[in-house]
Amino acid sequence: MRMSKLFVQTLREFPSDAEVVSHKFLVKAGYIRKLTSGVYNYLPLMWRVLKKIENITREEMDKAGAQELLMPFVQPKELWEESGRWEVYGKELMRLKDRHNREMCLGPTHEEIITSIARDGLKSYKQLPVNLYQIQSKFRDEVRPRFGLLRGREFIMKDAYSFGTSQEELDKEYENMAQAYRNIFNRCGLPTKMVQSDSGAIGGSVSHEFMVITDTDAGENDVFYCDDCDYSANSNHAVSKLPKAVVDGAECGLKEKKVVDTPNTFSIDELCEFLKVPPSLICKCLVYIADSKPVLALIRGDKQVEETKLMNAVEAIEIRIATAEEIEDLMQKQGFNAARGFISPIGMKDITVIADETIKDLKNFVVGVNEQDKHMVGANLSDINIDKFVDIRLVEAGELCPQCGKPLKVTKGIEVGNIFQLGTKYSKPMNAVYLDQNGKAQPYVMGCYGIGISRTAAAAVEAHYDDWGIKWPIAIAPYHVIVVPVATNDETQMSVAEKIYKDLLEAGIEVVIDDRNERPGVKFKDADLIGFPYRITVGKTIVDGKVELVTRETGEKVEMTPEEATSKVIEFVKSALSK
């Protein structure tokens, strides 16, 4: 490719609306352009990167025995009603009507469609197991799209779905996919961590996420991990053992149960200060709204609630903390007069009370009594009605690994892939069945496996960049090398550059020659920004028969003959791609 004809416009400045490095550089280097909120044009350079990631994914999926197909982007409401998700999916599902006023949606994921395909085509146990996948655009109408390609509304995803006859078969395919995913991300030059996670709205039981660990602020997930063993988990799923804390009020002189005045203690801090007790002695009571019903969550005062865990505990689809008005409303209905800071399960009727495991160990503790400016001290579990004890606690760094007891660490991660065990969550309601050996109809045991292709590209930038621009791993770089003649009006430089260009092309290397009549500074800056893994500079030193080979990743510059540079690049690229 000739740089003079390459469709790319690099910008002198970062776009004003970009926050994270991948967004900034992808726009500045001319890879993407925003069309509307959360929706981007993939310009030629970007499309080359995306196709490379797609192809690596495709090769590894095929190698793992999966079969590619392509499903429609527009889907009919009827299928979504069968699974029950038309009602529960919420506003992220982009709904529309056709000219006949029939309701449709844009696919945010394809469980419904693939299940309908499977039940039409997979009638016998003899055909199973099967794994089908596609690579396609998805649309999710995010509340707040941001971070460029990392959290867009339209994005490219590889989604695979497996169908089998048993949990054993699913376990096997799940591990098979986990290995395929490791291969894919390794080949993309992106080290990932496979972490346990919550299965969220898609449902199912077992699930893992593949996280790219970065030091940039683009990671939206907290990942807890242990250096001493293999434990790692997303914050919505992580568990831990707690270090020792004061959990018996007797240690602070709170042996006797009584209600005391605690004026203006709206927060845990204020309450602790007033009563001279540590926060670990307080039974914190939070009001949540789960699917528009209030629930009470109890947790030790020094700990925080992980909402996803709580959501699962009450089997809700949506959960959020109650507003001041909702609390007021609740208190009125319950016949109490107390505001935030004094809410309590004591005396509440007809309301679900979920207590975190940390509450179990409390003795002679402090808890509200639904009376303004009062708390009960020396309280015990027998004073409270609790529906169930569940771990609803948000893990914090420094707490102890559930497997080996060493302190856990936390880091930011970008989720680029996930795998779920769906079981019969979709096959049952959609009556997607096969006939077993006995001729009996059985629902498929399903798994689903996703990779955010466009997000992976952005994550690669987050993981590989410097002040000057992107440093693509060779396997997913739009081109492998750029040949830069410093002065285009110098015949020797140009003819040597053209020769190198031609030789590289013939060797199957993806090469760009910067034939623009620009000053060298412009060419070098663009090359660094766009992120070519290698640059061969043909300049003045050509009179000594030397050109310069620059490695973008390390910045290393070596002088050598044009022939040496050519064969080095061929060697480097071939060896990198064979990995």
Next chain:
RNA sequence: CGGGAUGUGGCGCAGUUUGGUAGCGCACCUCGCUUGGGACGAGGGGGUCGCACGUUCGAAUCGUGUCAUCCCGACCA
């Protein structure tokens, strides 16, 4: 959904307070000059200021409405 802010050529911005018919840098075109880290000079093309209505002799500028975009929050009693 709540709060804040912004919409002026492809990108980044000034002008709006104190209405007078649009400007700067980059990018783009032409010529010259230059060629190892975003040169320079000269000339040039492109926008009616998100949109609508209104006030006015006159609106980018004032008013009302509307659309869009971005940031923060939706967080712990």
